Amino acid sequence: MGQKPVVAIAHDYLTQRGGAERVVLAMHRAFPEATIYTTLYDPDGTYPEFRDAEIVTSPLNRIAAFRRDHRLALPVLAPASQSLRIPADIVVTSTSGWAHGFRTDGVVYAYCHSPARWLYLTEQYLGGSSARSAKGLSLAALRPFLKWWDQRAAARPETYVANSTVVRERILAVYGREAEVFHPPHSVDTEGPRDSIPGLEDFLSPGGHFLTVSRLLPYKNVDQAMEAFRGLDERLLVIGAGPMAADLRAAMPPNVRLASHLTDAQMRWAYSTAAAVIAPSYEDFGITPLEGAAWGKPTIALRAGGYLDTIIEGETGVFIEAPTATAIREAVRGFTVGDWDARTIRQHAETFSEERFRDRLRDEVYALAGTAPRR
Structure with missing residues (x-):
C-alpha cells in the first residue's frame, strides 16, 4: 500500500x-x-x-x-x-x-x-x-x-x-x-429540521404548490415557468437568485412567488410541501429533480440535457418538448398527485x-x- x-x-x-x-x-x-x-x-x-x-x-x-x-x-x-x-x-x-x-x-x-x-x-x-x-x-x-x-x-x-x-x-x-x-x-437530508419561509406560510399549504429551484439566468427559462401559471388555479414557488431577479419579480402573476437565499431548513419545507418540481431549463445535469425525488416528488422537465439521465418517464416525472409557457401550462393542467408513487420516486433518488x-x-x-x- x-x-x-x-x-x-x-x-x-x-x-x-x-x-x-x-x-x-x-x-x-x-x-x-x-x-x-x-x-x-x-x-x-x-x-x-x-x-x-x-x-x-x-x-x-x-x-x-x-x-x-x-x-x-x-x-x-x-x-x-x-x-x-x-x-x-x-x-x-x-x-x-x-x-x-x-x-x-x-x-x-x-x-x-x-x-x-x-x-x-x-x-x-x-x-x-x-x-x-x-x-x-x-x-x-x-x-x-x-x-x-x-x-x-x-x-x-x-x-x-x-x-x-x-x-x-x-x-x-x-x-x-x-x-x-x-x-x-444529491445531498438532501430529509431528516433535518424544516422552517417555514416568512410570509409564505399560507401560500405553501402541503401538497398545494409547484416548485422551481434555479439560478435566475436566461437559459433557465424561469420566466416561462412563471408565465405558465398566469390564470391557472395553481401556485408556483420559484427559489433562486441571479441577474434576472428584478425583472421576474416585476412580471410575476399573482399566484407566483419568488424567494431567494433560503436556509437548508427552509428548502426542506419548500420541497416537502410541494406537489411537484418544474424544471424547464437546459441543464448539463440538473440536480433539482433528484432533490425533489428524495422527498418523493415527481418532476415536470424539459426533454433535454441531464434530465434524460435522471428522470424515468412515467415513474419519476414527465417531459415537455419545449421550454415554453404553453407546454408547461398543459403539463400542469394534466398533473394529478395520485398518479405518482412516492416510494418508487424516493428509491430512484437513492441511486444518486x-x-x-x-x-x-x-x-x-x-x-x-x-x-x-x-x-
Whole structure:
C-alpha cells in the first residue's frame, strides 16, 4: 500500500449556491483534509459549509465587485486561473470553464460539468443572439483568445469524467476527449429540521404548490415557468437568485412567488410541501429533480440535457418538448398527485446517493495515485 497522496480540490468560483457548488461540498466531504482552490470566494453568496474548509483564492478576490458578480471578471479570469498554483499530488477539479486551467505539478482529475457554455453554447447561455447585448458583444470580442486558452487548459487533465451523457458528448465534440459518465449526488437530508419561509406560510399549504429551484439566468427559462401559471388555479414557488431577479419579480402573476437565499431548513419545507418540481431549463445535469425525488416528488422537465439521465418517464416525472409557457401550462393542467408513487420516486433518488458518489470518487482518485482506496 502506497503513501497517502496529498489531494486538493479546485473549482471555478465559489460565489453562488447551485448544483456545482453542492458537488464541491460532496468532494470535500470525501476528502475533508483537502484545500479548495478557486478564483473567487464570497462566503455570504455561497453555501455556509464552505466556511469550515481551507480556501485559497486568486488575487481577483480582493475586488468586491467580482465577488458579487463573477461575470464582471470574464476578461481577466483566464490569467487569474493561470496565477493559481496548487501544490498537491492529485487535484480533483470541478470545472465548467476555468478550474481545469489552474496550474499544478500533480495529476489532474477533471470532473466536468460542461465545457464553457459562454464559449460553445453562447446563444443558449445569453438567451438570444450575442449581437443583441453589450455582454454578448464583449464575449464575441474575447472568444478567440478564450477558446485558445480553454483548449490548452483542457489538454492538461489526465482523466476527464462527465456529469451526464450530454456532457460526455459535448466533451468529445469540443475537446476530442473520451470521458466516462459520473453522475453527481444529491445531498438532501430529509431528516433535518424544516422552517417555514416568512410570509409564505399560507401560500405553501402541503401538497398545494409547484416548485422551481434555479439560478435566475436566461437559459433557465424561469420566466416561462412563471408565465405558465398566469390564470391557472395553481401556485408556483420559484427559489433562486441571479441577474434576472428584478425583472421576474416585476412580471410575476399573482399566484407566483419568488424567494431567494433560503436556509437548508427552509428548502426542506419548500420541497416537502410541494406537489411537484418544474424544471424547464437546459441543464448539463440538473440536480433539482433528484432533490425533489428524495422527498418523493415527481418532476415536470424539459426533454433535454441531464434530465434524460435522471428522470424515468412515467415513474419519476414527465417531459415537455419545449421550454415554453404553453407546454408547461398543459403539463400542469394534466398533473394529478395520485398518479405518482412516492416510494418508487424516493428509491430512484437513492441511486444518486452521496455515499455512492464518495466511494467511486475515492476509488478513482486513489487509483490515479497508485494507492489503495480509504473508505
